[in-house]
Amino acid sequence: xxxxxxxxxxxxxxxxxxxxxxxxxxxxxxxxxxxxxxxxxxxxxxxxxxxxxxxxxxxxxxxxxxxxxxxxxxxxxxxxxxxxxxxxxxxxxxxxxxxxxxxxxxxxxxxxxxxxxxxxxxxxxxxxxxxxxxxxxxxxxxxxxxxxxxxxxxxxxxxxxxxxxxxxxxxxxxxxxxxxxxxxxxxxxxxxxxxxxxxxxxxxxxxxxxxxxxxxxxxxxxxxxxxxxxxxxxxxxxxxxxxxxxxxxxxxxxxxxxxxxxxxxxxxxxxxxxxxxxxxxxxxxxxxxxxxxxxxxxxxxxxxxxxxxxxxxxxxxxxxxxxxxxxxxxxxxxxxxxxxxxxxxxxxxxxxxxxxxxxxxxxxxxxxxxxxxxxxxx
Amino acid sequence: xxxxxxxxxxxxxxxxxxxxxxxxxxxxxxxxxxxxxxxxxxxxxxxxxxxxxxxxxxxxxxxxxxxxxxxxxxxxxxxxxxxxxxxxxxxxxxxxxxxxxxxxxxxxxxxxxxxxxxxxxxxxxxxxxxxxxxxxxxxxxxxxxxxxxxxxxxxxxxxxxxxxxxxxxxxxxxxxxxxxxxxxxxxxxxxxxxxxxxxxxxxxxxxxxxxxxxxxxxxxxxxxxxxxxxxxxxxxxxxxxxxxxxxxxxxxxxxxxxxxxxxxxxxxxxxxxxxxxxxxxxxxxxxxxxxxxxxxxxxxxxxxxxxxxxxxxxxxxxxxxxxxxxxxxxxxxxxxxxxxxxxxxxxxxxxxxxxxxxxxxxxxxxxxxxxxxxxxxxxxxxxxxxxxxxxxxxxxxxxxxxxxxxxxxxxxxxxxxxxxxxxxxxxxxxxxxxxxxxxxxxxxxxxxxxxxxxxxxxxxxxxxxxxxxxxxxxxxxxxxxxxxxxxxxxxxxxxxxxxxxxxxxxxxxxxxxxxxxxxxxx
Numbered sequence: 035x036x037x038x039x040x041x042x043x044x045x046x047x048x049x050x051x052x053x054x055x056x057x058x059x060x061x062x063x064x065x066x067x068x069x070x071x072x073x074x075x076x077x078x079x080x081x082x083x084x085x086x087x088x089x090x091x092x093x094x095x096x097x098x099x100x101x102x103x104x105x106x107x108x109x110x111x112x113x114x115x116x117x118x119x120x121x122x123x124x125x126x127x128x129x130x131x132x133x134x135x136x137x138x139x140x141x142x143x144x145x146x147x148x149x150x151x152x153x154x155x156x157x158x159x160x161x162x163x164x165x166x167x168x169x170x171x172x173x174x175x176x177x178x179x180x181x182x183x184x185x186x187x188x189x190x191x192x193x194x195x196x197x198x199x200x201x202x203x204x205x206x207x208x209x210x211x212x213x214x215x216x217x218x219x220x221x222x223x224x225x226x227x228x229x230x231x232x233x234x235x236x237x238x239x240x241x242x243x244x245x246x247x248x249x250x251x252x253x254x255x256x257x258x259x260x261x262x263x264x265x266x267x268x269x270x271x272x273x274x275x276x277x278x279x280x281x282x283x284x285x286x287x288x289x290x291x292x293x294x295x296x297x298x299x300x301x302x303x304x305x306x307x308x309x310x311x312x313x314x315x316x317x318x319x320x321x322x323x324x325x326x327x328x329x330x331x332x333x334x335x336x337x338x339x340x341x342x343x344x345x346x347x348x349x350x351x352x353x354x355x356x357x358x359x360x361x362x363x364x365x366x367x368x369x370x371x372x373x374x375x376x377x378x379x380x381x382x383x384x385x386x387x388x389x390x391x392x393x394x395x396x397x398x399x400x401x402x403x404x405x406x407x408x409x410x411x412x
Numbered sequence: 413x414x415x416x417x418x419x420x421x422x423x424x425x426x427x428x429x430x431x432x433x434x435x436x437x438x439x440x441x442x443x444x445x446x447x448x449x450x451x452x453x454x455x456x457x458x459x460x461x462x463x464x465x466x467x468x469x470x471x472x473x474x475x476x477x478x479x480x481x482x483x484x485x486x487x488x489x490x491x492x493x494x495x496x497x498x499x500x501x502x503x504x505x506x507x508x509x510x511x512x513x514x515x516x517x518x519x520x521x522x523x524x525x526x527x528x529x530x531x532x533x534x535x536x537x538x539x540x541x542x543x544x545x546x547x548x549x550x551x552x553x554x555x556x557x558x559x560x561x562x563x564x565x566x567x568x569x570x571x572x573x574x575x576x577x578x579x580x581x582x583x584x585x586x587x588x589x590x591x592x593x594x595x596x597x598x599x600x601x602x603x604x605x606x607x608x609x610x611x612x613x614x615x616x617x618x619x620x621x622x623x624x625x626x627x628x629x630x631x632x633x634x635x636x637x638x639x640x641x642x643x644x645x646x647x648x649x650x651x652x653x654x655x656x657x658x659x660x661x662x663x664x665x666x667x668x669x670x671x672x673x674x675x676x677x678x679x680x681x682x683x684x685x686x687x688x689x690x691x692x693x694x695x696x697x698x699x700x701x702x703x704x705x706x707x708x709x710x711x712x713x714x715x716x717x718x719x720x721x722x723x724x725x726x727x728x729x730x731x732x733x734x735x736x737x738x739x740x741x742x743x744x745x746x747x748x749x750x751x752x753x754x755x756x757x758x759x760x761x762x763x764x765x766x767x768x769x770x771x772x773x774x775x776x777x778x779x780x781x782x783x784x785x786x787x788x789x790x791x792x793x794x795x796x797x798x799x800x801x802x803x804x805x806x807x808x809x810x811x812x813x814x815x816x817x818x819x820x821x822x823x824x825x826x827x828x829x830x831x832x833x834x835x836x837x838x839x840x841x842x843x844x845x846x847x848x849x850x851x852x853x854x855x856x857x858x859x860x861x862x863x864x865x866x867x868x869x870x871x872x873x874x875x876x877x878x879x880x881x882x883x884x885x886x887x888x889x890x891x892x893x894x895x896x897x898x899x900x901x902x903x904x905x906x907x908x909x910x911x912x913x914x915x916x917x918x919x920x921x922x923x924x925x926x927x928x929x930x931x932x933x934x
Binding site for chain 2: 267
C-alpha cells in the first residue's frame, strides 16, 4: 500500500539521528527555557543592585563562590538541595498525572515527625534503625498523600484545595506531637535527640555537613525516572495526566492512578522530611524549617517535572541559599537578594508570557511539557 | 497605496462584479511548517468562492488570517480595493467580514435574539432593548428565509437551526463577506439543501461568501469559483461550471483518486458482534440509546447512518465497553461481554476506532510508539513483571506505522504533531495490527483528507474480506453507502429502519429526520 504515493524524504531512515544524539537534543531543548528564565532573573537582580548602589559583579562572584567555590561551599549547596529534590519530585510525580500537589509542605512535616519519633525509639538499632525510620516516613507519607488522592478520585474534591488544607492539618499535627506526647526533657522545645548511630552519615570529602541524604535524593530521582518511563504504572500515570479521555478509553483506571500519583508524591516529600531530621537536625524542634515544600513546587516547575530537571533545580535553589550568605558577608548585599532572584525565576517559569516578551513566542513552545494550565484546569 | 488596480490579473477582465476581497501572496509559517505559502485568493461581489483542500492544506489558517486570529508573515489583504491590516476579529467584523465557525460559538441558555445581539446589543437608555433585539432578528430572518424563532432558547434548537443563528449573528453585524467553515459537516442532506438555498439568497442580495470544505460534490452545486489549496499553496482556481469531481479531486490530492471504493463480494458468516435491547445513558442521564438491537456478521460491514447526536457516540462506546450499559446485552463471538470493560473486550478481539481521535483515540503528547502500545502496554512482549520495554514498543510501532502508511513513520514523533489523517492512520495501525475479530469504527474519516480516506476505506474493506465483522458509524452518508453491506439508521437513540446501500438519498434522509414510518425490514 505504501508505494502508492511517492515518499517525500528518501533518506528518512539514514538521516535520523541515533538515539543518543536525539537524547542530547531533547535535553538541550528542555534546558533552554529554564536557562533563559534564570538568566533574565540574574539580570533583574543586577539591576536592583545597581539601583541600590551595590556592585552586581562582585556580589554574583561572591554568590557563586559561596555556592560552588570550595568543597565546603559545595557541601552547603548539596545540603540545601537535598530536601528540595524530594519535595520537587513529590510535585513532579503528581504533575505527570495531571495533578497539582500543593501538599508537599505538610507531607514533609508528616515525614519529619515520623522520623523524629521512630528515630528515637529505633535509635539503638543503629543503621537498621535509620533505614526502618525512613521506611516509616515513606509509609506515613504515602498514606497522607493518598487522602487527597482518594478525595479527588472518588468524591471529586479538587486536589489543590485539599492538599493546601491538609498542609495546616499536617503542620499542626506534627507540632502537637512534637510538643506534647513526644516532647523531650531538654530546654529546646521539640522531640528528643536521635542516637548518633542512627543518623544519616556525612559524606566527608571536605564537603562539610553534607550527608548521604543527597545521594538518597539522587537515587530517588532515578527511581522516579524508572517508575514514570519504565513501568506499567508510570505509563498509566503519564497517559492519565496527558489525556484522561484517551487513558480511560484504553482501559486505564483514572481513580487508581490519581490516588497512587498523589500517594507516591506524599511518600517522596515525607522521605525528604525524614532525611532532613535524620541527616541535619537529629530531632524535630519547634519551630521547624518552613517553606521547603512550597519551594519544591518551584523546583518541579523549573525542572519541567522531570527527575533530572528537579535535581538541577534543587541544586540551583540550594546554591542560591548557600551562596547568599557569602554574598552578604563579603559584599554587604543583603541575603534577601538571593530570594528575590529565586522568586523572579519562579515568576518567569510560571508566567511564560513574561519570557515571551523578552525572547519571543518560541519560548512558549519551549516551556510546554509542564502543562501548567492543564494542572490547574478541570 | 498599490501600484496595481485590484482585480487585475487574469487578462484584466472587467466584465464581472467588483472584487470585494483579495488576499495576495499570503505566507504564514509555524516553525518549520509553511501553512500558507504565497496564497492569493479573490472574491467578487455576489459570488460564492469555494475553498477546497485536504485537511491540513492551509484553508483554516488562511481564514484565521483573514479574521485577524493569526498575523501573516507576509502578504496583503484588500477589502473593497483598499489595503487593510486586520489585527483581531473585532477589526474583521468592522470591515464587514463575518465568520461561521465549524464549532458554534453560541451560548445555549440564552435565546436566539440574545445570542444574535450579544456584544452589539441595542440599548434603550442605559438598559438592554430586548424587544429591539427580537425585532431585528425577525427582520433579518424574514429577509433571507432563515427561519428561526427569536425567542427560542438556543439549547433547544437543532444543529441546523443553530447554524442559522450563527449566520444571522454575522448578518446582524452587517457582514458583507461571509466565511463558512465546513458548514455541512453536521447537517442532513435536506438541511444542507436548505442551507445552500439560503446562501444563494444571500449572494443574490449582494453578499459574498467563502465556503470552506473538503467535500467535492457540494461545491459543484453551489459555488461560482473554486480555489484549490494543497500543502499550503494555491494549486488552481477554476470556474465551477468548467470542472468536475474527478478534476477537483485530482487537484486537491495531486493524483488520481478513487472516489468510490470498489467493494468485492464477501462471504458472510456467523454473527460476531450482537447487541440486544441496549439502553445507554448519555452524560446528562438522558436515554441516548433506546432499545437498540443489531447484529454484525463475519465478513460484513454494517453501516449506522444518522445525524450527529442521535446516540451514535453512546452506542459505539457501549459496544466498545467504555460506557456503562443500563440494560440489554452485548455478545462478542457468542460470549456475553455486557459487564466487561474495554480492556477485556479488546483482549477478546474487539478493535475500536473512536470518533474523537484527538482526546479519546490518542494521547496527543505521547510519542507514536507510546500511543501504539496504549492498549497493549501491559501485555508481553511490551511488558513483564510490571516493567515496560520501550525498545520493543518502538520496534513494533515502526513496523505498524510503515504498514499503515503513517507519515512520518517515526515512532518518536509526537502524536499531536501529525495531521488528522495520519493520526487516524496511526489509530488504525494500533487497532488493526492486533488482528481483531470485530471492528467498531466510529466516524473513521471525520476531518481526514481524501488520500487518507481512500486508505482507511481500503483497510476496512480488507478487514471485511478477511472475515472480520465491522460496525461502521458515520455521519457521511456517502461513506456509509459505499462501504456497507447493510445500513441501519439511528434516530433519537432508536434504530428507525434498515435499508440496503442502494437506497436513495430521499429514503435515507427521511429516516435520518425520524420520518421513516415503514416497518423495520430484515
